Amino acid sequence: MNQIIRITLGLTLSCLVAGSVMGGAFILTAKAKKHNEHMAVQDTMISLLGYGKKNPAPSDLHLYQLYRYVIDEGGNKFLGYMVPVKQGESMRYGLLIITLEGAFKAFHELEITPEGALEPAERDSALRAVLKPPTAFGFADQTIIAKLEGRRLAYLLPGEFQGFKTFIKIMLAMDPSFKVLGLEVLEHEEDPGLGGDIERDYFENQFANKSFEKLKGLNVIKEPLPDEYRKYLEGKTGGLTKEEIDKIRETYRDQDIYALTGATISSQAVTDGVKGMARRFAYRIEVLDKVVASRNLPVAF
């Protein structure tokens, strides 16, 4: 009996000590983790816009985050956009509800700061305050609108879709006419060396400069990548003049995507995913802009 008590006490004590060590580590690292994640996403977005260490982003470049939700009110579905609105000198968030046909339904002010809006849990509680049960809502996707000197510079779309093996997470950058500015593959589980090459420059950069019309009908060609195009995509244009570089860019601008050797399905998956994301977004942003204009909402974008 004595033995069992000793064993139980010993085990319980060890569990508590272990638990507190792990809990402590969790609390200490959680903040660093969030911060690093946020910085990584920021860096990706800045580099997609063409800025970087050598070309720092100007101070009046602003990134506005929009969050799209699907709202279910008793069987009827609506789209809810959490948008930043100008309130004098500061910025707050509001919920703009649009019907499926693209008509205005409602606008609610939200009790949430731009920093808080980065956290899904905080967004949920802010929405819950204005959308009372039994109304249900679910997060759909997020868009970032970059504005420079008061004009829209680019749209940044994070997205996820089915790849060859599991999922592929990307960030797509488009200019206001929906021409592709750049593509960054963020996460995937494709085979290293085969499908994994979708994150290499010579694949991602093929999508840059494709016009929206070309993008809508974009396909994959199963031919080897021409050498000169490959050098251009990887930025290894050391010995070429500016005219030669421009010529390469023009020749391949309206070309379909050259598939990766041994990874045609991954290449097709990325192409289809990008196509779908771009088309859906172009439709939705037009609807959103129309509704915003018709009600004269003081949105920040």
Place this chain on the structure above:
Amino acid sequence: MKPIGSSLIAWLSLLVMLLLVSGCGPEHRFIKGVSFKGENQITITFAGPVEETWAKNPANYKVYEKPDPDITLPISSISLSPDRTTATLAFRLPLNRGQAHIMSVKEIMAEGKSQGTAVLTVKKVYFGYLLSILLGAMIIKNFVFTKYLGLCVFFGTSQKKTTAVGMGITFTIVMVASAMMSWFMYQFVLKPMRLDFLQIVVFIGLVSLSVQAVDTILRKVNPALFKAFGVYLVLVIANCIILAVPLLLANNEYNAAESFMLALGAGVGFLVALFLMSSVRERLEVADVPPTYRGLPIAFITAGLFALAFMGFSGMSIF
């Protein structure tokens, strides 16, 4: 062996029947079924003949992908079967069949009057999805040859067919038991209390518990069986797969049926891998292998060949 085998089969078939019953049956009395066809078509089967003008009018159908209710997919043409009970809608662009689609059929005109409006879900059969998880874990994403887990135990017990099969079966039983318990703990304790970081400790704890439980139960219920398999129980804890499966099902947020399939597939896949390996190794024992390669090195190379073969299954999707 026989009583456990047959009762296992009985439970499995019951589960299968339950799934079939719950997964089928569309949600309107006049519609018998709706499914994907080819790359860009959906067929609807009605319970009786429908009026032709109504059926061929695209305005009566609204189809969208479940997560995008605001984007209606454009229909390019509709064809009706001669007996007017099956309508086939062809869409302008290929459909994403991996995604559930919602179709609302307005005011079905048949038998001279409206049969009401139907809202249907078009998706691949759920049971097919479950089977694909099972087959995936067993063959396409075999835990030993494609994911490189459980190798220590794998090489240790694959020398003879009898040890291999024994280890495989013991492992499958403990795997399913501990995976279900882990799923339960994750869904109802860890997630609601935001204690995700305790995953590792909790899962490995549950594994030890399962091993201990199976050990005790087997000792009492079937001593003969215990003598045959008992020695492998201790090795189960050292198997990376036993921890990988709970981590996977937590990561992918599987529900109970999907977790069960994953665990079963992992266990059976391990058994298959062990069996294949032991068959080869028994032959290698009597073959003429250079002295420095004898034992583990040649076993590794054999495993490499198997891994190459299993790579052929990569990307297969049956459902």
Place this chain on the structure above:
Amino acid sequence: MALSKKTNSQLFFNGILAENPIFRLALSMCPAVGISTSVMNGILLGVAVLFVQVFSSCTISAIKNHIHPRIRIPTYTLTIATWVTVIDLVLAAYVPEAYKAMGIFVKLIVAFAIITMRLEMFAAKNPIVSSFWDAVGMGLGFLFGMVTLGFIRELLGSGTLLGYDIIGSRPLLFFVLPAAGFFTVGFMMAIFNTVELFFKRMKEKK
């Protein structure tokens, strides 16, 4: 096993060569095969294992007189799991890119037989200092093994080292493919065997 009679430096080198976990003891092979596709992965996982090994050994060695014999396995498991969780959280927070490349292998360190066995065979019976050096030796042996494998596979498979292009093209894509992990480990084991046989023959000749 009784108190070890080896000196600290002997323990250290023992872990790297004579009793190298991957190539001689044939333990912890899952990551050796699975993610030795690049030197960076090898370094990171090696460091993680070193951390867990050292801290677990020292912890167990410190409390070895208070562990009840009947619950020693759960105690070892609990200790290892705690330290694995800590290093997992730290890596996820500070090197997220590399952490994602390692998948679930960091979390799986808890199932590595090598660590539990080392605790059972050594740390539970020896003072803290010797346990520390033994753990460092074992951890470095693992790190050495992973880095060697990663070196071979990355150089031959992608033509790079630590991400820097060395060869400029892909000599043998095969080595980056997952299946090649098995082949590489098998060949390395054969090489270690040959070396051992060579030294044994040298000793016998004397």
